[in-house]
Amino acid sequence: MPTAILARSILLEARRGGLPWLAAAAVALGLVLAAFVSQVALAESHALQAALLAAVLRACAVFLVAAQVTASTLREIQDKGLELMLSLPLSRTTHYLGRLAGFVACGVALAALFALPLLAWAAPAAVALWAFSLAAECALVAAAALFFAMTLRQFVPAIAAAAGLYFLARSIGAIQSIAGGPLADSSLAARLAQYSVDAVALVLPRIDAMTRTAWLLYEAPSAGTYAAALGSALLYVALLAAAGLFDFHRKSV
Amino acid sequence: MHDLRPVAAVPRWVLGFLGVALAAQIAAQALRDSGSSAEAQLPPAPSARALRLASFAEPEAAARLAMVYIQSIPQPDYRELIGWLRAALELDPRGQYPLFLAARVYAESGDAARNRIALEFVYREFLRDPNRRWPWLAHAALLAKHRLKDLPLARRYAQALEQRVTARDIPLWARQMEIFILEDMDELEAAKIMIGSLLQGGAIQDPAELRFLKQRLEELEARSR
Numbered sequence: 001m002p003t004a005i006l007a008r009s010i011l012l013e014a015r016r017g018g019l020p021w022l023a024a025a026a027v028a029l030g031l032v033l034a035a036f037v038s039q040v041a042l043a044e045s046h047a048l049q050a051a052l053l054a055a056v057l058r059a060c061a062v063f064l065v066a067a068q069v070t071a072s073t074l075r076e077i078q079d080k081g082l083e084l085m086l087s088l089p090l091s092r093t094t095h096y097l098g099r100l101a102g103f104v105a106c107g108v109a110l111a112a113l114f115a116l117p118l119l120a121w122a123a124p125a126a127v128a129l130w131a132f133s134l135a136a137e138c139a140l141v142a143a144a145a146l147f148f149a150m151t152l153r154q155f156v157p158a159i160a161a162a163a164g165l166y167f168l169a170r171s172i173g174a175i176q177s178i179a180g181g182p183l184a185d186s187s188l189a190a191r192l193a194q195y196s197v198d199a200v201a202l203v204l205p206r207i208d209a210m211t212r213t214a215w216l217l218y219e220a221p222s223a224g225t226y227a228a229a230l231g232s233a234l235l236y237v238a239l240l241a242a243a244g245l246f247d248f249h250r251k252s253v
Numbered sequence: 254m255h256d257l258r259p260v261a262a263v264p265r266w267v268l269g270f271l272g273v274a275l276a277a278q279i280a281a282q283a284l285r286d287s288g289s290s291a292e293a294q295l296p297p298a299p300s301a302r303a304l305r306l307a308s309f310a311e312p313e314a315a316a317r318l319a320m321v322y323i324q325s326i327p328q329p330d331y332r333e334l335i336g337w338l339r340a341a342l343e344l345d346p347r348g349q350y351p352l353f354l355a356a357r358v359y360a361e362s363g364d365a366a367r368n369r370i371a372l373e374f375v376y377r378e379f380l381r382d383p384n385r386r387w388p389w390l391a392h393a394a395l396l397a398k399h400r401l402k403d404l405p406l407a408r409r410y411a412q413a414l415e416q417r418v419t420a421r422d423i424p425l426w427a428r429q430m431e432i433f434i435l436e437d438m439d440e441l442e443a444a445k446i447m448i449g450s451l452l453q454g455g456a457i458q459d460p461a462e463l464r465f466l467k468q469r470l471e472e473l474e475a476r477s478r
Contacts (some may be wrong), residue, residue, distance in 0.1 A: 038461065040321055043353040045461035048321070051314035058311075167309060174306040181302065208310035217313055218347055 001233050002090050003098040010102025011109075014068055019106065023113055024062035031117060047217050052119035054213045057114040065107045065138045066162045069145035073099070074155055100241060102144055107138025114162060123215040129220055133211040136233040140205060141166060143240035145155050168200075169207040176201055205236035267387050295329040298336025301343035308344065316345035320354060331370045334359060342378060352378060352389040353462065357469070360396050369406075372397060376410060383417035388451055390428055391413050395447065399440035423452040441473045 033056055034049040041048045076082050085095055115131035122130075141162065148161040178184075179194040209229040215221060221229070260268075299307070308315030319341045323329065338351040352375060360371035372393045379390040380421050398407035411430035418427070426446060427431045433443070448466055451457045457466065 012379040037318075037321060040325075041317070041350075041461050042324060042358065042465050044317060044348065044350045044459055046459050047313070047348070048317040048350075051311070051317055055311040055314040170310040171306055173310070174302065174308075178302050178306065213311060213313040214345075214347075 002094050003101055006095065007102035007105055008096025010072065010099055011105055013072055014102075014106050016069070017072075019064065019068055019110075019227055022064055023060075023110055026057065027114065027117055030056040030060070046121065050118065050216050051213045053121065054130065054211075054216055057118075058137070058211055061107070061110045061114050061134055061138055062141050062166060065103065065108060065141045066145040066159060066166070068106060069103045069142050070149045070155060070158045072103075072164065073146060073149035074153070074158065077150075077153060092248050093245055096146075096150075097241065100143060101243075103142035103146060104139040104237075107142050108135045111135035118216060126216050126220055129215055129226060130211060133226075133230060133233075134201055136230050136237075136242075137207060137210050139237050140207070140233045140240070143237045143244070147240045147244040147247070150244055150251075161229065165204070166207065168170060169204045170206070172197075172201045172204050173206065173208045205232055209231075254362075262329055283337065293326050293406060295323060295326045295333045295337065298333050301340045304340050304344050312344040313348065313423055316341040316348050317350055319344075320350040324354060329359075331359070331367050334371060335374050338374060339378075346382065347385065349386075351390075352386055356389040356396075357465070360393065361400065365401055368396065368401060372401075372406075372410075376413065379413065380417065384420040387414055387418045387420075387423060387427060388447075388456060391430060394430060394434055395440065395443050398434055399443070404434075417439045422454070424454060426450065439477060441470075441477045444470060 030053045034053045037052055038045045040051050076085075086092070111131050111134040114134065115127050118127045118130065144165050145158070145162040148158040148165075152158045152161060176197055179197045184194065185192055206229065209225070210233060212221070220226075278311035279421075304315060304319065305312055320338060323334065323337050333354075338355055342348065342351045349439060355371045355378075356375050360368045360375065362368060362371075375386075375389050375393045379386045379393075383390075394407045394414065399404050399409060408431055411434045414427060414430045427450075433446075436443075438446075447468065448457070457463060
Protein backbone atom coordinates (compact mmCIF):
# COMPACT_ATOMS: atom_id res chain seq x y z
CA MET A 1 0.00 0.00 0.00
CA PRO A 2 2.44 2.72 -1.12
CA THR A 3 -0.36 5.31 -1.22
CA ALA A 4 -1.16 4.69 2.45
CA ILE A 5 2.53 4.90 3.37
CA LEU A 6 2.88 8.23 1.56
CA ALA A 7 -0.28 9.55 3.22
CA ARG A 8 1.03 8.49 6.64
CA SER A 9 4.31 10.29 6.03
CA ILE A 10 2.38 13.48 5.19
CA LEU A 11 0.41 13.18 8.45
CA LEU A 12 3.62 12.60 10.41
CA GLU A 13 5.21 15.65 8.84
CA ALA A 14 2.18 17.78 9.76
CA ARG A 15 2.26 16.55 13.35
CA ARG A 16 5.99 17.18 13.73
CA GLY A 17 5.69 20.55 12.00
CA GLY A 18 3.44 21.91 14.76
CA LEU A 19 0.07 21.76 12.97
CA PRO A 20 -1.73 20.45 16.10
CA TRP A 21 -0.47 23.46 18.09
CA LEU A 22 -1.62 25.86 15.40
CA ALA A 23 -5.02 24.16 15.39
CA ALA A 24 -5.24 24.51 19.17
CA ALA A 25 -4.30 28.20 18.87
CA ALA A 26 -7.07 28.67 16.27
CA VAL A 27 -9.63 27.12 18.64
CA ALA A 28 -8.40 29.38 21.46
CA LEU A 29 -8.62 32.45 19.20
CA GLY A 30 -12.17 31.56 18.19
CA LEU A 31 -13.25 31.02 21.79
CA VAL A 32 -11.70 34.33 22.92
CA LEU A 33 -13.47 36.22 20.10
CA ALA A 34 -16.76 34.50 20.93
CA ALA A 35 -16.38 35.40 24.61
CA PHE A 36 -15.63 39.02 23.68
CA VAL A 37 -18.67 39.48 21.43
CA SER A 38 -20.96 37.86 23.99
CA GLN A 39 -20.01 40.71 26.34
CA VAL A 40 -21.00 43.43 23.88
CA ALA A 41 -24.09 41.82 22.31
CA LEU A 42 -27.49 43.00 23.57
CA ALA A 43 -29.43 40.11 22.03
CA GLU A 44 -28.80 36.81 20.26
CA SER A 45 -25.47 36.54 22.09
CA HIS A 46 -25.65 32.74 21.89
CA ALA A 47 -26.24 32.80 18.13
CA LEU A 48 -23.57 35.47 17.65
CA GLN A 49 -21.01 33.37 19.53
CA ALA A 50 -21.83 30.26 17.50
CA ALA A 51 -21.79 32.16 14.18
CA LEU A 52 -18.51 33.91 14.90
CA LEU A 53 -16.79 30.80 16.23
CA ALA A 54 -17.92 28.75 13.24
CA ALA A 55 -16.76 31.44 10.78
CA VAL A 56 -13.36 31.83 12.45
CA LEU A 57 -12.75 28.08 12.70
CA ARG A 58 -13.79 27.54 9.09
CA ALA A 59 -11.38 30.23 7.88
CA CYS A 60 -8.58 28.89 10.10
CA ALA A 61 -9.08 25.29 8.90
CA VAL A 62 -8.90 26.35 5.28
CA PHE A 63 -5.86 28.57 5.83
CA LEU A 64 -3.97 25.90 7.79
CA VAL A 65 -4.65 23.24 5.17
CA ALA A 66 -3.61 25.51 2.27
CA ALA A 67 -0.44 26.67 4.03
CA GLN A 68 0.50 23.15 5.12
CA VAL A 69 0.00 21.65 1.66
CA THR A 70 1.87 24.44 -0.14
CA ALA A 71 4.80 24.59 2.29
CA SER A 72 5.20 20.82 2.49
CA THR A 73 5.00 20.28 -1.27
CA LEU A 74 7.42 23.09 -2.13
CA ARG A 75 9.91 21.98 0.53
CA GLU A 76 9.85 18.50 -1.00
CA ILE A 77 10.46 19.95 -4.46
CA GLN A 78 13.22 22.36 -3.36
CA ASP A 79 15.04 19.75 -1.24
CA LYS A 80 15.02 17.40 -4.25
CA GLY A 81 12.95 14.96 -2.18
CA LEU A 82 10.50 14.71 -5.06
CA GLU A 83 13.25 13.58 -7.44
CA LEU A 84 14.37 10.99 -4.92
CA MET A 85 10.81 9.70 -4.53
CA LEU A 86 10.39 9.47 -8.27
CA SER A 87 13.50 7.26 -8.48
CA LEU A 88 11.61 4.66 -6.40
CA PRO A 89 9.51 2.06 -8.18
CA LEU A 90 6.33 4.11 -7.69
CA SER A 91 4.16 5.49 -10.43
CA ARG A 92 3.63 9.23 -10.59
CA THR A 93 -0.09 8.62 -10.06
CA THR A 94 0.58 6.73 -6.81
CA HIS A 95 2.90 9.45 -5.65
CA TYR A 96 0.47 12.30 -6.37
CA LEU A 97 -2.61 10.55 -4.98
CA GLY A 98 -0.70 9.38 -1.89
CA ARG A 99 0.29 12.94 -1.07
CA LEU A 100 -3.25 14.16 -1.74
CA ALA A 101 -4.69 11.45 0.53
CA GLY A 102 -2.36 12.56 3.34
CA PHE A 103 -3.36 16.22 3.00
CA VAL A 104 -7.05 15.30 2.85
CA ALA A 105 -6.57 13.30 6.06
CA CYS A 106 -5.02 16.43 7.66
CA GLY A 107 -8.13 18.40 6.63
CA VAL A 108 -10.47 15.74 8.02
CA ALA A 109 -8.59 15.76 11.33
CA LEU A 110 -8.78 19.56 11.55
CA ALA A 111 -12.51 19.53 10.74
CA ALA A 112 -13.14 16.97 13.49
CA LEU A 113 -11.13 18.97 16.02
CA PHE A 114 -12.78 22.28 15.08
CA ALA A 115 -16.25 20.80 15.39
CA LEU A 116 -15.74 19.87 19.04
CA PRO A 117 -16.05 23.37 20.60
CA LEU A 118 -19.22 24.02 18.58
CA LEU A 119 -20.96 21.26 20.53
CA ALA A 120 -21.36 23.80 23.33
CA TRP A 121 -23.59 25.94 21.07
CA ALA A 122 -25.39 23.60 18.69
CA ALA A 123 -27.01 20.17 18.57
CA PRO A 124 -24.63 17.24 17.89
CA ALA A 125 -26.41 16.29 14.65
CA ALA A 126 -26.06 19.83 13.29
CA VAL A 127 -22.40 19.96 14.32
CA ALA A 128 -21.79 16.59 12.62
CA LEU A 129 -23.26 17.90 9.34
CA TRP A 130 -21.14 21.04 9.64
CA ALA A 131 -18.00 18.97 10.36
CA PHE A 132 -18.49 16.60 7.40
CA SER A 133 -18.99 19.59 5.14
CA LEU A 134 -15.87 21.32 6.52
CA ALA A 135 -13.90 18.11 5.94
CA ALA A 136 -15.04 18.11 2.29
CA GLU A 137 -14.18 21.81 2.00
CA CYS A 138 -10.70 21.16 3.43
CA ALA A 139 -10.24 18.28 0.98
CA LEU A 140 -11.10 20.64 -1.85
CA VAL A 141 -8.63 23.25 -0.59
CA ALA A 142 -5.95 20.57 -0.16
CA ALA A 143 -6.47 19.43 -3.76
CA ALA A 144 -6.33 23.04 -5.02
CA ALA A 145 -3.22 23.92 -2.99
CA LEU A 146 -1.45 20.72 -4.13
CA PHE A 147 -2.32 21.45 -7.74
CA PHE A 148 -1.04 25.04 -7.61
CA ALA A 149 2.10 24.12 -5.62
CA MET A 150 3.05 21.37 -8.08
CA THR A 151 2.26 23.57 -11.08
CA LEU A 152 3.61 26.98 -10.04
CA ARG A 153 6.56 25.76 -7.89
CA GLN A 154 6.77 29.05 -5.93
CA PHE A 155 5.26 29.67 -2.50
CA VAL A 156 3.66 33.10 -2.96
CA PRO A 157 2.09 32.48 -6.39
CA ALA A 158 0.84 29.05 -5.26
CA ILE A 159 -0.78 30.23 -2.02
CA ALA A 160 -2.19 33.33 -3.75
CA ALA A 161 -3.74 31.18 -6.49
CA ALA A 162 -5.28 28.76 -3.95
CA ALA A 163 -6.62 31.66 -1.84
CA GLY A 164 -7.95 33.42 -4.95
CA LEU A 165 -9.78 30.30 -6.12
CA TYR A 166 -11.24 29.72 -2.65
CA PHE A 167 -12.45 33.27 -2.05
CA LEU A 168 -13.82 33.62 -5.56
CA ALA A 169 -15.70 30.33 -5.12
CA ARG A 170 -17.12 31.53 -1.80
CA SER A 171 -18.27 34.84 -3.31
CA ILE A 172 -19.40 33.78 -6.76
CA GLY A 173 -23.05 33.42 -5.69
CA ALA A 174 -23.09 37.01 -4.39
CA ILE A 175 -21.25 38.26 -7.48
CA GLN A 176 -23.78 36.57 -9.76
CA SER A 177 -26.62 38.05 -7.74
CA ILE A 178 -25.13 41.55 -8.12
CA ALA A 179 -24.48 41.09 -11.84
CA GLY A 180 -28.02 39.87 -12.50
CA GLY A 181 -29.90 42.09 -10.05
CA PRO A 182 -33.14 43.83 -11.03
CA LEU A 183 -31.40 47.21 -11.27
CA ALA A 184 -28.56 45.88 -13.42
CA ASP A 185 -27.87 47.78 -16.63
CA SER A 186 -29.39 46.14 -19.73
CA SER A 187 -26.67 47.36 -22.11
CA LEU A 188 -24.61 44.95 -24.17
CA ALA A 189 -21.55 45.52 -21.98
CA ALA A 190 -23.53 44.77 -18.81
CA ARG A 191 -24.96 41.60 -20.34
CA LEU A 192 -21.51 40.51 -21.46
CA ALA A 193 -20.24 41.08 -17.93
CA GLN A 194 -23.11 38.99 -16.58
CA TYR A 195 -22.43 36.16 -19.03
CA SER A 196 -18.72 36.30 -18.12
CA VAL A 197 -19.54 35.96 -14.43
CA ASP A 198 -21.87 33.03 -15.23
CA ALA A 199 -19.10 31.43 -17.31
CA VAL A 200 -16.58 31.78 -14.47
CA ALA A 201 -19.13 30.24 -12.10
CA LEU A 202 -19.29 27.15 -14.30
CA VAL A 203 -15.69 26.25 -13.50
CA LEU A 204 -15.89 27.01 -9.78
CA PRO A 205 -17.19 24.87 -6.91
CA ARG A 206 -20.10 26.35 -4.91
CA ILE A 207 -18.26 26.68 -1.62
CA ASP A 208 -20.86 29.22 -0.46
CA ALA A 209 -23.36 26.36 -0.24
CA MET A 210 -21.05 24.36 2.07
CA THR A 211 -20.38 24.44 5.83
CA ARG A 212 -23.25 26.87 6.44
CA THR A 213 -23.53 28.53 9.82
CA ALA A 214 -27.30 28.51 9.32
CA TRP A 215 -27.21 24.72 9.89
CA LEU A 216 -25.90 25.38 13.40
CA LEU A 217 -28.25 28.28 14.19
CA TYR A 218 -31.53 27.30 12.57
CA GLU A 219 -32.11 23.91 11.04
CA ALA A 220 -30.29 21.19 9.13
CA PRO A 221 -30.36 21.37 5.32
CA SER A 222 -32.53 18.98 3.35
CA ALA A 223 -30.80 15.75 2.37
CA GLY A 224 -30.80 16.80 -1.29
CA THR A 225 -29.22 20.20 -0.60
CA TYR A 226 -26.57 18.67 1.63
CA ALA A 227 -25.75 15.87 -0.79
CA ALA A 228 -25.52 18.38 -3.66
CA ALA A 229 -23.10 20.59 -1.70
CA LEU A 230 -20.86 17.69 -0.69
CA GLY A 231 -21.15 16.05 -4.10
CA SER A 232 -20.03 19.23 -5.89
CA ALA A 233 -17.00 19.49 -3.57
CA LEU A 234 -16.00 15.88 -4.18
CA LEU A 235 -16.47 16.34 -7.93
CA TYR A 236 -14.16 19.36 -7.81
CA VAL A 237 -11.56 17.40 -5.80
CA ALA A 238 -11.64 14.81 -8.57
CA LEU A 239 -11.28 17.54 -11.22
CA LEU A 240 -8.30 19.12 -9.43
CA ALA A 241 -6.68 15.71 -8.91
CA ALA A 242 -7.10 14.90 -12.60
CA ALA A 243 -5.65 18.28 -13.61
CA GLY A 244 -2.77 17.81 -11.16
CA LEU A 245 -2.04 14.31 -12.49
CA PHE A 246 -2.15 15.59 -16.06
CA ASP A 247 0.40 18.30 -15.23
CA PHE A 248 2.59 16.01 -13.10
CA HIS A 249 2.79 13.33 -15.80
CA ARG A 250 3.89 15.92 -18.37
CA LYS A 251 6.59 17.50 -16.17
CA SER A 252 10.17 16.36 -16.71
CA VAL A 253 11.24 16.49 -13.06
CA MET B 254 15.44 27.18 18.46
CA HIS B 255 17.74 25.07 20.63
CA ASP B 256 21.05 26.36 19.24
CA LEU B 257 20.58 30.04 20.07
CA ARG B 258 23.65 32.04 20.96
CA PRO B 259 23.61 34.05 24.24
CA VAL B 260 22.15 37.59 24.29
CA ALA B 261 25.66 38.92 24.75
CA ALA B 262 26.40 37.87 21.18
CA VAL B 263 24.00 40.52 19.89
CA PRO B 264 25.74 43.88 19.18
CA ARG B 265 24.83 46.53 21.76
CA TRP B 266 23.56 48.96 19.13
CA VAL B 267 21.07 46.31 17.92
CA LEU B 268 19.76 45.86 21.48
CA GLY B 269 19.54 49.63 21.90
CA PHE B 270 17.79 49.99 18.53
CA LEU B 271 15.29 47.28 19.48
CA GLY B 272 14.57 48.99 22.83
CA VAL B 273 14.13 52.43 21.26
CA ALA B 274 11.90 51.12 18.47
CA LEU B 275 9.69 49.25 20.96
CA ALA B 276 9.42 52.30 23.24
CA ALA B 277 8.61 54.56 20.26
CA GLN B 278 5.88 52.16 19.09
CA ILE B 279 4.26 52.02 22.54
CA ALA B 280 4.50 55.81 22.97
CA ALA B 281 3.05 56.47 19.52
CA GLN B 282 0.09 54.19 20.20
CA ALA B 283 -0.48 55.60 23.69
CA LEU B 284 -0.51 59.19 22.38
CA ARG B 285 -2.63 58.39 19.33
CA ASP B 286 -6.04 60.04 19.34
CA SER B 287 -8.31 57.07 18.78
CA GLY B 288 -11.29 59.40 18.22
CA SER B 289 -14.11 59.90 20.65
CA SER B 290 -16.89 57.36 20.26
CA ALA B 291 -19.38 60.22 20.79
CA GLU B 292 -18.19 61.78 17.51
CA ALA B 293 -18.43 58.53 15.57
CA GLN B 294 -20.83 58.70 12.63
CA LEU B 295 -22.72 55.82 11.13
CA PRO B 296 -21.48 55.47 7.55
CA PRO B 297 -23.99 55.09 4.71
CA ALA B 298 -25.74 51.73 4.86
CA PRO B 299 -24.41 49.14 2.42
CA SER B 300 -26.84 47.23 0.28
CA ALA B 301 -27.63 43.68 1.37
CA ARG B 302 -25.88 42.44 -1.76
CA ALA B 303 -22.69 44.33 -0.94
CA LEU B 304 -22.84 43.07 2.63
CA ARG B 305 -23.34 39.52 1.36
CA LEU B 306 -20.32 39.86 -0.91
CA ALA B 307 -18.22 41.19 1.97
CA SER B 308 -19.36 38.38 4.25
CA PHE B 309 -17.70 35.69 2.09
CA ALA B 310 -20.69 33.38 2.48
CA GLU B 311 -21.00 33.86 6.24
CA PRO B 312 -24.19 35.97 6.24
CA GLU B 313 -25.34 34.98 9.74
CA ALA B 314 -22.09 36.08 11.38
CA ALA B 315 -21.83 39.23 9.22
CA ALA B 316 -25.41 40.33 9.98
CA ARG B 317 -24.87 40.01 13.73
CA LEU B 318 -21.45 41.67 13.69
CA ALA B 319 -22.97 44.57 11.73
CA MET B 320 -25.53 44.97 14.54
CA VAL B 321 -22.81 44.93 17.21
CA TYR B 322 -21.05 47.62 15.18
CA ILE B 323 -24.04 49.95 14.74
CA GLN B 324 -25.05 49.69 18.39
CA SER B 325 -21.67 51.22 19.24
CA ILE B 326 -22.63 54.49 17.44
CA PRO B 327 -24.21 56.72 20.11
CA GLN B 328 -26.32 59.12 18.00
CA PRO B 329 -26.90 57.46 14.64
CA ASP B 330 -28.65 59.12 11.73
CA TYR B 331 -31.93 57.19 11.64
CA ARG B 332 -32.12 57.10 7.85
CA GLU B 333 -28.75 55.37 7.69
CA LEU B 334 -29.61 53.28 10.71
CA ILE B 335 -32.76 51.87 9.10
CA GLY B 336 -30.70 51.07 5.99
CA TRP B 337 -28.24 49.08 8.09
CA LEU B 338 -31.01 47.26 9.96
CA ARG B 339 -32.78 46.41 6.71
CA ALA B 340 -29.56 45.16 5.08
CA ALA B 341 -28.77 42.95 8.07
CA LEU B 342 -32.27 41.53 8.09
CA GLU B 343 -32.09 40.84 4.38
CA LEU B 344 -28.77 39.10 4.89
CA ASP B 345 -30.18 36.83 7.59
CA PRO B 346 -34.00 36.99 7.50
CA ARG B 347 -34.34 34.63 10.45
CA GLY B 348 -32.12 36.76 12.67
CA GLN B 349 -33.89 38.80 15.34
CA TYR B 350 -31.09 41.20 16.30
CA PRO B 351 -32.07 44.06 13.90
CA LEU B 352 -35.68 43.96 15.12
CA PHE B 353 -34.53 43.80 18.73
CA LEU B 354 -32.42 46.93 18.24
CA ALA B 355 -35.19 48.73 16.37
CA ALA B 356 -37.96 47.89 18.86
CA ARG B 357 -36.13 47.88 22.15
CA VAL B 358 -33.31 50.37 21.66
CA TYR B 359 -33.93 52.83 18.83
CA ALA B 360 -37.72 53.09 19.29
CA GLU B 361 -37.17 54.03 22.94
CA SER B 362 -34.96 57.07 22.39
CA GLY B 363 -36.01 60.46 23.76
CA ASP B 364 -37.05 61.76 20.32
CA ALA B 365 -40.62 60.93 19.27
CA ALA B 366 -39.95 61.50 15.54
CA ARG B 367 -37.02 59.08 15.59
CA ASN B 368 -39.04 56.57 17.60
CA ARG B 369 -41.72 56.61 14.93
CA ILE B 370 -39.15 55.85 12.22
CA ALA B 371 -37.92 52.83 14.18
CA LEU B 372 -41.49 51.65 14.92
CA GLU B 373 -42.44 51.94 11.26
CA PHE B 374 -39.42 49.82 10.36
CA VAL B 375 -40.59 47.15 12.81
CA TYR B 376 -44.11 47.28 11.33
CA ARG B 377 -42.90 46.95 7.73
CA GLU B 378 -40.55 44.11 8.52
CA PHE B 379 -43.26 42.35 10.56
CA LEU B 380 -45.41 42.23 7.42
CA ARG B 381 -42.72 40.18 5.66
CA ASP B 382 -42.69 37.39 8.25
CA PRO B 383 -45.54 37.86 10.77
CA ASN B 384 -45.31 34.48 12.48
CA ARG B 385 -41.68 34.94 13.46
CA ARG B 386 -41.62 38.70 14.08
CA TRP B 387 -44.89 39.32 15.97
CA PRO B 388 -43.26 39.88 19.42
CA TRP B 389 -41.49 42.98 18.08
CA LEU B 390 -44.72 44.45 16.70
CA ALA B 391 -46.46 43.69 19.99
CA HIS B 392 -43.78 45.69 21.77
CA ALA B 393 -44.09 48.43 19.13
CA ALA B 394 -47.82 48.66 19.84
CA LEU B 395 -47.11 49.12 23.56
CA LEU B 396 -44.55 51.83 22.82
CA ALA B 397 -46.97 53.61 20.49
CA LYS B 398 -49.58 53.66 23.23
CA HIS B 399 -47.48 54.47 26.28
CA ARG B 400 -44.51 56.44 24.96
CA LEU B 401 -45.92 58.19 21.90
CA LYS B 402 -49.45 58.39 23.37
CA ASP B 403 -50.66 57.59 19.86
CA LEU B 404 -53.57 55.21 20.35
CA PRO B 405 -54.56 55.03 16.65
CA LEU B 406 -51.02 53.94 15.76
CA ALA B 407 -51.02 51.37 18.58
CA ARG B 408 -54.35 50.02 17.33
CA ARG B 409 -53.04 49.82 13.74
CA TYR B 410 -50.15 47.68 14.93
CA ALA B 411 -52.45 45.58 17.13
CA GLN B 412 -54.86 44.98 14.27
CA ALA B 413 -52.02 43.99 11.95
CA LEU B 414 -50.83 41.52 14.54
CA GLU B 415 -54.29 40.00 14.98
CA GLN B 416 -54.92 39.75 11.26
CA ARG B 417 -51.56 38.63 9.94
CA VAL B 418 -50.28 36.14 12.52
CA THR B 419 -51.46 32.64 11.74
CA ALA B 420 -49.21 30.66 14.11
CA ARG B 421 -51.21 28.79 16.73
CA ASP B 422 -48.65 28.96 19.51
CA ILE B 423 -48.90 32.67 20.24
CA PRO B 424 -50.28 33.72 23.65
CA LEU B 425 -53.89 34.81 24.12
CA TRP B 426 -53.04 38.44 24.84
CA ALA B 427 -51.23 38.68 21.48
CA ARG B 428 -54.13 36.99 19.70
CA GLN B 429 -56.34 39.71 21.18
CA MET B 430 -53.79 42.48 20.92
CA GLU B 431 -56.28 45.28 20.30
CA ILE B 432 -58.19 44.46 23.51
CA PHE B 433 -54.86 44.21 25.32
CA ILE B 434 -53.90 47.67 24.04
CA LEU B 435 -57.26 49.20 24.97
CA GLU B 436 -57.24 47.81 28.52
CA ASP B 437 -56.64 50.33 31.24
CA MET B 438 -53.20 49.09 32.13
CA ASP B 439 -50.02 51.04 32.76
CA GLU B 440 -46.85 50.39 30.78
CA LEU B 441 -45.15 48.41 33.55
CA GLU B 442 -48.08 46.06 33.98
CA ALA B 443 -48.40 45.46 30.23
CA ALA B 444 -44.66 44.94 29.83
CA LYS B 445 -44.64 42.42 32.69
CA ILE B 446 -47.43 40.39 31.09
CA MET B 447 -45.75 40.48 27.69
CA ILE B 448 -42.24 39.63 28.85
CA GLY B 449 -43.52 37.04 31.34
CA SER B 450 -45.43 35.16 28.67
CA LEU B 451 -42.53 35.33 26.20
CA LEU B 452 -40.27 33.87 28.86
CA GLN B 453 -42.76 31.14 29.71
CA GLY B 454 -43.21 30.24 26.06
CA GLY B 455 -39.45 29.98 25.58
CA ALA B 456 -39.36 32.81 23.02
CA ILE B 457 -36.63 34.55 25.01
CA GLN B 458 -33.76 32.35 26.12
CA ASP B 459 -30.69 34.32 25.26
CA PRO B 460 -28.81 35.41 28.43
CA ALA B 461 -27.89 38.84 27.01
CA GLU B 462 -31.50 39.56 26.06
CA LEU B 463 -32.72 38.37 29.46
CA ARG B 464 -30.26 40.74 31.17
CA PHE B 465 -31.40 43.60 28.96
CA LEU B 466 -35.10 42.99 29.61
CA LYS B 467 -34.57 42.67 33.35
CA GLN B 468 -32.78 46.01 33.33
CA ARG B 469 -35.59 47.61 31.29
CA LEU B 470 -38.24 46.30 33.69
CA GLU B 471 -36.29 47.70 36.63
CA GLU B 472 -36.11 51.08 34.88
CA LEU B 473 -39.87 51.00 34.27
CA GLU B 474 -40.49 50.12 37.92
CA ALA B 475 -38.26 52.97 39.05
CA ARG B 476 -40.08 55.38 36.73
CA SER B 477 -43.54 54.31 37.90
CA ARG B 478 -42.68 54.73 41.59
